Amino acid sequence: MPVALLDLLANAAIPLKLTLKVALTATAGACLAGIGAGYALSRRGLPGRELLDSLCTLPLVLPPTVIGYYLLVVFGRKGVLGQWLEETFDVSLVFTWQGAALAASVVAFPLVCKSARTAFEGVDQGLENAARTLGAGEGRVFLRVSLPLAWRGIVAGTMLALARAMGEFGATLMIAGNLPGRTQTLSLAVYEAVQAGRDDEAAFLVVLTSCVCVALLLSSGKLLNRQIR
Amino acid sequence: MSLELDIRMTLGAGRRSFTLAAALASRGRSTVLFGPSGSGKTVTLRAVAGLMKPSAGRIVLDGETLFDAGLGVDLPARERGVGYVFQDYALFPHLNVAENVGFGLGRGLFGRVGAASKRRVLELLDLAGLTELAQARPGRLSGGQRQRVALMRALARKPRVLLLDEPFAALDPLLRQRMRREVRAICQAAGAPTVLITHDPDDVLEFGGTVALYETGAVRQVLEFPDGPEGGRAARDMLLAAHFGAYAESTLAPCPGGYSQSCETTQP
Numbered sequence: 070m071p072v073a074l075l076d077l078l079a080n081a082a083i084p085l086k087l088t089l090k091v092a093l094t095a096t097a098g099a100c101l102a103g104i105g106a107g108y109a110l111s112r113r114g115l116p117g118r119e120l121l122d123s124l125c126t127l128p129l130v131l132p133p134t135v136i137g138y139y140l141l142v143v144f145g146r147k148g149v150l151g152q153w154l155e156e157t158f159d160v161s162l163v164f165t166w167q168g169a170a171l172a173a174s175v176v177a178f179p180l181v182c183k184s185a186r187t188a189f190e191g192v193d194q195g196l197e198n199a200a201r202t203l204g205a206g207e208g209r210v211f212l213r214v215s216l217p218l219a220w221r222g223i224v225a226g227t228m229l230a231l232a233r234a235m236g237e238f239g240a241t242l243m244i245a246g247n248l249p250g251r252t253q254t255l256s257l258a259v260y261e262a263v264q265a266g267r268d269d270e271a272a273f274l275v276v277l278t279s280c281v282c283v284a285l286l287l288s289s290g291k292l293l294n295r296q297i298r
Numbered sequence: 299m300s301l302e303l304d305i306r307m308t309l310g311a312g313r314r315s316f317t318l319a320a321a322l323a324s325r326g327r328s329t330v331l332f333g334p335s336g337s338g339k340t341v342t343l344r345a346v347a348g349l350m351k352p353s354a355g356r357i358v359l360d361g362e363t364l365f366d367a368g369l370g371v372d373l374p375a376r377e378r379g380v381g382y383v384f385q386d387y388a389l390f391p392h393l394n395v396a397e398n399v400g401f402g403l404g405r406g407l408f409g410r411v412g413a414a415s416k417r418r419v420l421e422l423l424d425l426a427g428l429t430e431l432a433q434a435r436p437g438r439l440s441g442g443q444r445q446r447v448a449l450m451r452a453l454a455r456k457p458r459v460l461l462l463d464e465p466f467a468a469l470d471p472l473l474r475q476r477m478r479r480e481v482r483a484i485c486q487a488a489g490a491p492t493v494l495i496t497h498d499p500d501d502v503l504e505f506g507g508t509v510a511l512y513e514t515g516a517v518r519q520v521l522e523f524p525d526g527p528e529g530g531r532a533a534r535d536m537l538l539a540a541h542f543g544a545y546a547e548s549t550l551a552p553c554p555g556g557y558s559q560s561c562e563t564t565q566p
Contacts, residue, residue: 198384213401
């Protein structure tokens with residue numbers, strides 16, 4: 070029995086590593102884009118603010134397969150950006166882990182964006198104005214006042230984004246496929262194991278995924294909250 | 299210092315809108331904007347600081363045009379060289395006292411504070427008796443200490459004028475007495491002219507100078523008194539008289555203190 074368990078673990082190591090790589094990359098991307106978008110959306114003067122906000126929320130509402138389809142249209146071999154990427158950089162996102170990361174980050178983006186917007190709107194405008202009268206430009210106001218004061222809300226959103234990116238399935242399957250060793254993340258591996266009737270492997274992967282998610286959320290939450298405080 | 303302003307602006311819309319039409323000119327070390335809450339004093343101050351944009355008019359400080367709707371001039375707040383002490387002090391809760399005071403001395407995107415600036419922060423903390431609290435967060439400070447931090451933070455950049463928005467309203471009466479004297483002494487030591495907003499005649503007592511009387515969004519009258527406590531007494535007596543409804547008479551009669559005064563009436 071221990072031998073079988075070790076076997077399962079060895080088999081699971083590859084999708085596990087891939088999942089972590091994809092999820093962390095996706096979270097970093099979603100975090101940067103989400104903070105920027107959330108800040109822009111929290112500014113009163115932005116024209117068409119509510120329309121932009123609903124566009125940013127769209128990935129949360131649309132079925133992941135629809136997002137995957139959109140991504141294929143844009144980043145696929147014949148897509149507008151995909152063609153350009155292939156011609157200039159010789160890079161293709163289809164059937165690669167980078168494609169999986171892109172899909173996961175698009176799906177996770179609204180979670181950061183929404184929480185960041187709320188957090189930025191919660192920052193006392195008087196403090197931002199105080200910084201302006203003290204000679205700070207908008208960049209410094211953002212880095213020294215708004216961002217540190219909105220940090221907790223952003224961390225909460227980033228945690229949700231990480232959780233979402235870990236479990237991404239639909240959009241990833243659309244753009245990156247299900248290639249064992251290359252784009253097969255844990256959630257895809259579970260699906261395949263169940264489909265193929267490998268119940269032991271499926272059960273093991275499910276328990277492993279759950280444990281990894283809990284550990285990741287606990288540790289990264291602590292880490293992020295310790296900074297800038 | 300010389301401050302000239304003539305601005306118009308409308309806030310809100312519909313039935314709850316508020317129109318401010320303020321005109322005043324002031325030279326000297328102290329200016330007081332006096333009037334009841336909601337009469338447009340704070341809006342005027344925010345317009346001078348560049349935190350609100352008037353719809354028409356101009357603001358000139360020491361000969362430099364800060365705002366002119368006709369010429370399309372509107373300096374951003376950071377370039378106006380104006381210090382602002384907010385009514386609630388607006389101290390940065392995530393920074394300690396020294397970092398708060400040094401905020402305006404920072405350079406670049408991350409606000410790095412150089413060695414010379416750090417020395418200046420220490421001097422300012424010493425001047426305000428805050429040296430021991432340098433590492434404390436604002437949340438731990440008392441009302442008077444918070445006010446001193448806000449004052450020092452605004453003075454650190456050597457502003458051309460210091461704008462004080464109801465600086466004593468949030469303090470208890472005993473402390474208020476002391477802080478009036480202290481704030482004026484510190485401003486005088488720092489060589490910063492002040493524009494003070496208040497609805498409390500006792501605040502005028504310590505500052506004196508040019509007193510602009512605000513009423514429902516307009517400057518009704520601009521009265522000139524000597525700067526400091528000597529002019530402040532006459533100014534306060536007059537404002538108290540105004541409180542008792544003898545406003546019109548007292549502006550015509552000679553001042554109780556016997557000071558000469560030039561009363562110019564601006565258009566309502």
